[in-house]
Amino acid sequence: xxxxxxxxxxxGLGKDPAHAQLYDWRMAVSLAVRKRIMAPWFAAxxxxxxxxxxxxxxxxxxxxxxxxxxxxxxxxxxxxxIREACEGLGLDLRQIELDEPDAxxxxxxxxxxxxxxxxxxxxxxxxxxxxxxRFEHGLFRQSFHEGRQIEDPExxxxxxxxxxxxxxxxxxxxxxxxxxxxxxxxxxxxxxxxVIASAxxxxxxxxxxxxxxxxxxxxxxxESLLDLGSFNKGDFVGAARPEALARTISRVLYPDDTTPEGxxxxxxxxxxxxxASLGDILRxxxxxxxxxxxLPQKVAIQLNDTHPAIAGPELVRLLHDVNxxxxxxAIECARASLSYTNHTLMPEALESWPEWLMGQLxxxxxxxxxxxxDWHARHKPGRKVAIRSxxxxxxxxxxxxxxxxxxxxxxxxxxxxxxxxxKDFNRLHPGRIVNQTNGVTPRRxxxxxxxxxxxLITRAIGDGWVGDLEKLAGLDPFxxxxxxxxxxxxxxxxxxxxxxxxxxxxxxxxxxxxxxFDVQIKRIHEYKRQHLNILQAIAHWQAIHDNPNGDWxxxxxxxxxxxxxxxxxxxxIIHLINAVAEVINADPVTAPFLKVAFLPNxxxxxxxxxxxAADLSEQISTAxxxxxxxxxxxLALNGALTIGTLDGANVEIRERVGEENFFTFGLTADMVEAxxxxxxxxxxxxxxxxxxxxxxxxxxxxxFLSRAPHIFRPLTSDLKSRDYFLVxxxxxxxxxxxxxxxxAFREAKGWTRxxxxxxxxxxxxxxxxxxxxxxxxxxxxxPAM
Ligand code: NBG
Numbered sequence: 098x099x100x101x102x103x104x105x106x107x108x109g110l111g112k113d114p115a116h117a118q119l120y121d122w123r124m125a126v127s128l129a130v131r132k133r134i135m136a137p138w139f140a141a142x143x144x145x146x147x148x149x150x151x152x153x154x155x156x157x158x159x160x161x162x163x164x165x166x167x168x169x170x171x172x173x174x175x176x177x178x179i180r181e182a183c184e185g186l187g188l189d190l191r192q193i194e195l196d197e198p199d200a201x202x203x204x205x206x207x208x209x210x211x212x213x214x215x216x217x218x219x220x221x222x223x224x225x226x227x228x229x230x231r232f233e234h235g236l237f238r239q240s241f242h243e244g245r246q247i248e249d250p251e252x253x254x255x256x257x258x259x260x261x262x263x264x265x266x267x268x269x270x271x272x273x274x275x276x277x278x279x280x281x282x283x284x285x286x287x288x289x290x291x292v293i294a295s296a297x298x299x300x301x302x303x304x305x306x307x308x309x310x311x312x313x314x315x316x317x318x319x320e321s322l323l324d325l326g327s328f329n330k331g332d333f334v335g336a337a338r339p340e341a342l343a344r345t346i347s348r349v350l351y352p353d354d355t356t357p358e359g360x361x362x363x364x365x366x367x368x369x370x371x372x373a374s375l376g377d378i379l380r381x382x383x384x385x386x387x388x389x390x391x392l393p394q395k396v397a398i399q400l401n402d403t404h405p406a407i408a409g410p411e412l413v414r415l416l417h418d419v420n421x422x423x424x425x426x427a428i429e430c431a432r433a434s435l436s437y438t439n440h441t442l443m444p445e446a447l448e449s450w451p452e453w454l455m456g457q458l459x460x461x462x463x464x465x466x467x468x469x470x471d472w473h474a475r476h477k478p479g480r481k482v483a484i485r486s487x488x489x490x491x492x493x494x495x496x497x498x499x500x501x502x503x504x505x506x507x508x509x510x511x512x513x514x515x516x517x518x519x520k521d522f523n524r525l526h527p528g529r530i531v532n533q534t535n536g537v538t539p540r541r542x543x544x545x546x547x548x549x550x551x552x553l554i555t556r557a558i559g560d561g562w563v564g565d566l567e568k569l570a571g572l573d574p575f576x577x578x579x580x581x582x583x584x585x586x587x588x589x590x591x592x593x594x595x596x597x598x599x600x601x602x603x604x605x606x607x608x609x610x611x612x613x614f615d616v617q618i619k620r621i622h623e624y625k626r627q628h629l630n631i632l633q634a635i636a637h638w639q640a641i642h643d644n645p646n647g648d649w650x651x652x653x654x655x656x657x658x659x660x661x662x663x664x665x666x667x668x669x670i671i672h673l674i675n676a677v678a679e680v681i682n683a684d685p686v687t688a689p690f691l692k693v694a695f696l697p698n699x700x701x702x703x704x705x706x707x708x709x710a711a712d713l714s715e716q717i718s719t720a721x722x723x724x725x726x727x728x729x730x731x732l733a734l735n736g737a738l739t740i741g742t743l744d745g746a747n748v749e750i751r752e753r754v755g756e757e758n759f760f761t762f763g764l765t766a767d768m769v770e771a772x773x774x775x776x777x778x779x780x781x782x783x784x785x786x787x788x789x790x791x792x793x794x795x796x797x798x799x800x801f802l803s804r805a806p807h808i809f810r811p812l813t814s815d816l817k818s819r820d821y822f823l824v825x826x827x828x829x830x831x832x833x834x835x836x837x838x839x840x841a842f843r844e845a846k847g848w849t850r851x852x853x854x855x856x857x858x859x860x861x862x863x864x865x866x867x868x869x870x871x872x873x874x875x876x877x878x879x880p881a882m
Contacts, residue, residue, distance in 0.1 A: 105129050137308060142311075155401060158367065201701070217538055233348050238251045261299045271372045293343075299313075346369050367406075393434045397434065402439070432498075509748050553585060616710075676809075677693060713737060762834040773823065779826070788832060796812075
């Protein structure tokens with residue numbers, strides 16, 4: 098391996114070891130590791146062809162990959178070999194691993210789920226391709242200025258990306274605009290403009306290196322690189338315009354996971370990667386089969402949310418317009434190949450496009466959507482559910498109609514889907530909606546990110562759990578083994594010390610690793626209610642002030658997460674948390690008991706540091722709003738106890754870990770509507786709770802931003818009046834449950850026992866289990882291993 102690394106450095110990168118920098122060494126190590134992926138990668142592809150295996154295509158606008166080197170080393174079983182080789186070369190492997198930038202081609206849970214699923218498909222030997230966009234700039238980089246979020250462009254591709262292979266030979270022309278004409282009774286679309294989608298492949302290696310799949314990301318290029326006419330006339334900017342316009346499509350990830358904005362570009366991005374992917378899927382299919390009607394037997398295409406929903410009409414266009422299948426046959430064939438995952442019930446996040454816009458950009462698709470509506474009405478006569486209505490094309494409806502299965506991501510979410518957004522469709526198509534509760538890959542989210550705990554588990558029950566997480570159940574009896582509990586606590590303590598160092602280093606706040614580490618890490622959103630958390634922190638701080646000699650349980654309240662740049666209220670929540678943190682962290686009276694740390698630029702790598710160090714996991718969304726959550730699973734798996742509402746997958750986590758090992762509070766999804774209907778529910782809740790009233794009043798009086806107390810008015814006045822997410826109504830229940838958390842934490846042994854039981858009973862939340870469910874219930878695919 099040492100020779101290999103040196104060879105890569107010299108011949109692959111052209112660097113003299115005498116002058117190599119950290120970056121060069123990281124590239125050399127990565128290329129040496131990557132080389133070991135080639136054999137299983139080629140073998141998996143060959144086997145898929147040789148045995149005519151059915152393939153899964155996972156279409157996702159987002160893949161939140163994070164770093165790849167450490168993951169690859171672990172999955173290939175190379176940690177010892179690489180460590181030794183690095184030592185021999187005088188290199189620090191950890192330093193090399195940390196030098197890799199995060200590939201942050203996603204906003205949050207949806208994108209990270211896609212990456213977990215790719216890894217599980219490789220670990221299970223499910224022949225699969227991920228398809229997405231190779232964004233030049235991933236999710237923005239977050240910093241704080243005077244407590245406010247600042248966004249800067251992210252630039253992961255400024256350095257060479259070690260894991261990708263450019264495939265200029267695999268490219269597709271994707272059209273936009275233009276006209277539809279009828280020739281010989283057949284519709285033909287002549288786009289006005291075309292861009293080239295060019296492929297970049299990254300192998301995804303599974304556990305124990307036995308199988309590898311491909312993530313194929315598309316970059317956009319212009320058909321003609323330069324307008325030479327303009328150039329020769331001296332108009333250099335004009336000459337570069339075609340290139341700039343085309344490249345825009347794969348330039349920036351949309352920094353928003355809830356509101357469709359910048360409509361036209363977003364629709365272009367969606368069609369761009371969907372069309373290229375379907376072109377590629379049919380091209381591959383045709384190298385093996387002639388009859389397109391057997392497509393559904395060989396191909397399963399999963400739409401990750403509605404972003405690739407245009408796949409429905411695009412596939413119909415390819416089958417009908419281009420390949421001559423009858424329209425009805427084309428629709429049936431497309432439907433049998435497609436399935437759709439819904440990830441949110443938030444009305445503003447359900448995409449829809451104005452017909453005029455779709456007609457302008459994708460005129461043939463708009464026509465086909467009308468035909469699909471007709472077809473649907475013919476099959477379900479007399480019902481008034483349509484994809485096109487009120488001048489808009491509903492992408493949720495389109496996805497539903499064009500999918501043979503539609504799934505939700507937790508039991509509660511799936512149930513609510515049937516009762517709300519897809520109520521009418523569900524009545525027309527009973528059985529089409531199924532549930533697949535989310536899962537997370539145990540390789541990254543336990544084995545790799547928490548070596549202390551992984552080692553302890555393996556010493557107790559062997560290492561089979563890494564490939565079969567439900568084996569963690571074998572830990573259950575160890576919860577009553579004092580030796581095991583002592584070791585478990587020691588591992589947690591070491592992880593907390595590591596995080597404490599990072600916090601001191603990064604934001605200059607000194608924290609005590611013996612304190613309870615209370616963690617809320619996720620996108621900032623009103624429904625996730627980070628403001629409920631900080632309000633209760635304020636109340637707690639006030640209570641300590643009232644009685645500074647009280648027997649308080651020391652706590653550090655951690656926050657991390659980004660707000661969409663256009664989401665004003667979410668950014669105010671960030672501002673408020675930072676303002677409160679500044680005051681509390683400078684307060685000598687409360688210092689022994691309370692600190693607040695908002696860590697900037699939350700990403701996969703920061704999650705890998707925070708999750709193993711958490712004692713308490715905050716999952717406090719308004720019931721009915723969080724489709725599933727996946728951070729909740731990672732935290733429970735790493736031995737954090739949850740304080741949470743009965744929302745999303747919290748319900749299933751609580752069921753499995755046991756309600757006695759879970760802190761539940763708050764309105765349930767059933768109660769939320771009724772509560773919202775109570776006139777002045779917020780004012781009533783504030784009147785009833787002196788602590789809540791006092792906390793809000795402190796904000797209003799400028800306790801946290803004396804120079805500009807009015808700044809938080811929009812936030813507090815919303816809380817006092819509309820309070821759509823019922824922060825005030827849930828406050829007292831939350832505060833009381835936090836006191837119960839404190840009491841439980843005092844009993845260190847009892848707490849650790851509950852933490853260990855959370856780990857032991859979280860095995861079901863593996864993405865391997867979830868992928869097996871998709872394979873059996875939706876894709877009809879058998880694992881190759
Ligand atoms: C998110 C939900 C989460 C869920 C992830 C993955 C979107 C649109 N939805 O609750 O908010 O865990 O999807 O399913 O990002």
